[in-house]
Amino acid sequence: MAETNPNLSPEEIITKAYQASDKGDYSTAEKYWNELLEQYPENPAVWSNRGNTKVGQNKFEEAIADYSKSIELAPEQPDSYLNRGATLEVMGRFDEAIADYNHLLELNPKDAGAYNNRGNAEAGLGLWEAALEDYHHAADMVPNFAFARINYALTLYQTGQTQEALRNLRNLVRKYPKFADARAALAAVLWEQGQRGEAESNWVSVIGLDSRYKDIDWVTTVRRWPPAMVDALDKFLHLQ
Template identity: 60%
Template structure:
């Protein structure tokens, strides 16, 4: 259940192309002298995360670590809070500690991979995602995130295969489907990309990322009325898509998709 917790804030984070850090399970064998206090701190940490207050979440995880320094889950969760604040090197140090304590747990490798991506250390990220898949060959987040790292290297065909497999493993993994559509556009499969975007918007009408992408693709395709309709919807959901720097460097759209959106924005 906790593995899916951060999906509640996907529309806030969309960071790294939907790369997902995952909340680690607590280790039940670790017992503190103050169980009630630990339970309260843990609940407050997850509440702060859900509210987007990652600095406060980091503070709570640090307080828990004072009492549970041998819990890999807590180290990994503090790393997640740090990644969300772009404190990437500090997050990697936390994930390293989690891996030292629990070398066979997949989540710290997955989470560390997202931090390596933030530093554009694509090969290190891919190595971590490969480790996850050696531990759990059917982990959709690892395939999606590996696709992001391969895209960072410009290996679009490899990225497409990973995104597609992630979406097949988890039918409701909207970001994997979105990344797949964006990558199709990058390699010139425009009709297939637009078809996939429309299908995603039909299923998830409040998915701003695909509304904005569909805007750009349709505008370039000459379908201006439908493009503008999707743009109004996208802005109502997430105004950050007006900022091409954010699209390029935070959401990390493929170059062709970003260029299409920039063409649209320059005509507004």
């Protein structure tokens, strides 16, 4: 693990911190941000960036504390609300996450990421219609926001709008042929629809792109597909 250098300028420390994070060395990145905090304890961006490194180490409570300090120092800056909200989601604290996204959207009503993330938190609470509306809004705001579009399609399926979900999934796969999430969902829906050859063809592509979709626990708890989509994929995986 790299050691920090006390003779570096603040700009060099920032560069080193980002380089360490890019390599996945979040522990070293955290040390660099610690150095900066010793020099600039009132800088909200440094607190927020250190929070990011703690998320990378699964130190979620500590990350929340850093984001909260950043918000305390700069309550009108949106990034820390987004980061804290996302971390709260990981912890299953969906109501608190929604509160952060609501505040962010008060600051910036055009933040498509906040709408998508609020949809994720609403989905975590089983508020499918609210999630559907937020995903749709995010996708309308940024037409190339692929994750908002896949979330919208998955939630369409959850709310029983199977054909519209299928149409959206086909469009996504057509536009983003290497988008494993969309192909996996398409394979599951096609299997449920009895279109088994096409389902299996899409699944071959999924495995070549991202084999994690074979793990139903990962799909459920990490990717957090809606229950109806998880059930469809589970049936496909077990060829029911």
